Amino acid sequence: MNACLRFGIVRRVVKPLLLLLLLQCSMVQAVTGPEVAQLLNTRYSSTPQACPGNHAAYFCSGVLVSGLMGGLPIRFWEHTDNAIALGARSFSYLRRDQGIRSLTQDGGMVFSDPFTAISQGKSLDVLCAYPLMTSIHGNYGCGTGGSLDDPGSCAALGVSDAAGWLTHFQQQGQQPALQCSLSSRIATQFRASLLAHEQLGGSWVTQPNQVQIRNWDAQAPAQVPVQALFYDTTRPGGLRVAQHNQRDYHAATGQWLPILRLDLAGVDGAVFGFNLQDQLYLGYEVARRLSARYFDTAITCADGRPSFxxxxxxxxxxxxxxLYHSWNPSHYSIANGGVSTTFLRADSRVPRPVWPQGFLFKEVAAPAIHPTTLRCGYPYDGHTGLMPDPCAGYGRCADLGVNSLETWMQLYQTRPYESCSFAPTADGLQLLMEVRKTATMPPYDWNEFILLTWPQDIPEQLPIDAVFYSHEAYYPNDSLAGARYLQDDYFKMTGRFWPIVQLDLRATDDLVFSFTPDDQCLADSCPPPPQAAGVQSMESWFREHGQ
Structure with a gap:
């Protein structure tokens, strides 16, 4: 039964909250990542002094966030030894009128507001509030002097408003470790914690505040009122930690939490943003898209352009x-103006790639800052590495009158690596594919398509869909480790994510491209695998083959 309809919940909710809870229940259904970002920005920008029913402001405004470190041996919803000892975990309360501009970690998790948590049958108990971050112990981390029901420590000192808190803070030498905590149960005291933070002035205002939230059942992650994960766009490394946590949560619950971008300097309160490219589950869509293109064997596109x-x-x-960034063209490609690729399609009869890892481009028509340009194609390995022009080494088929399968077979059947190059036209590509369907397959059984060389060091401008690995390469190696290294290198250079997909050209279940979250590099670093071929032999191969 939906938690919103449970009599027990309705019975426990005071009447002024009932209407608001019913409205919240209509929003319990799954929402998209952009919708979550919009909801959080709305809460962030809302600045009431209190919420309906004289509840503290965090019930209906602001955003509760907790920083998450990477590299811990526990999953993010599980509690550290310190949190277990305290019985609570530390969060910060973000709101537009708080002036906070930085957090203590590169990323973290976002909790829903208590009204939403109640409507979903989840527990969210905010225990006390500090105007500044601290590491005080005592009752739930709220210090001493409070009660189990209301553990805030300020009341025992006669402090109940912002002015009193500021006076006490001055008396303690402005040491955050000696501040007292205000009640989160009493709306006016929680309001006082917000006012005190702002009235501190100076650099204090940009620092995060702190609230203590009672520990939840770590054995039931689906019942934790977490609404999203986030990473700080101004700090490196946060996206990877967020993706690691996104994977762990999905593995435990079957649900995907959205990863949001956080920029506390956002204009007009738009501090949270969503980008599909950040999501780990993007890989499923990329694999589906690659498979659809692979099995589409139309000769021309809908607009009449060649099929590629x-x-x-x-x-x-x-x-x-x-030794180099793998997305950069080699010095041979820079010299002759062409980068070698292989064209994969269900009718291309390519049984394996040359290398066990690499990159998969988007379709040529895909918009990009630096789009790909196809110069020519060869039905088999063209040995183009040392050609001054990789499309003219053995002549162009159109110039030589090679415009039929019969003509090509007469000239090149016995020397397939010396074929003329086919033009990037619908007729040229179709004839190239006919050659591959008919001629005897040589040992180097892949085709070679030449792209116009792109500039060095522009990985974020290239229309690349994914990193791939394959267990069937001509040069076998630890292909998954190689793909993880390429993904890691790209992330460290750009802060962005390319998904890794497995390529299986011999698949019998149509899963030529497949995505697995555990294949991704989600560690701090993914080193390259030992080289199966020495540097000298690799150099020789690139020089001769161009790929």
Missing amino acids: YCNGVLLRGTDATA
């Missing part, structure tokens, strides 16, 4: 090494 503009998948195999 809308279907098939261009693959750029590469080594995984710290």
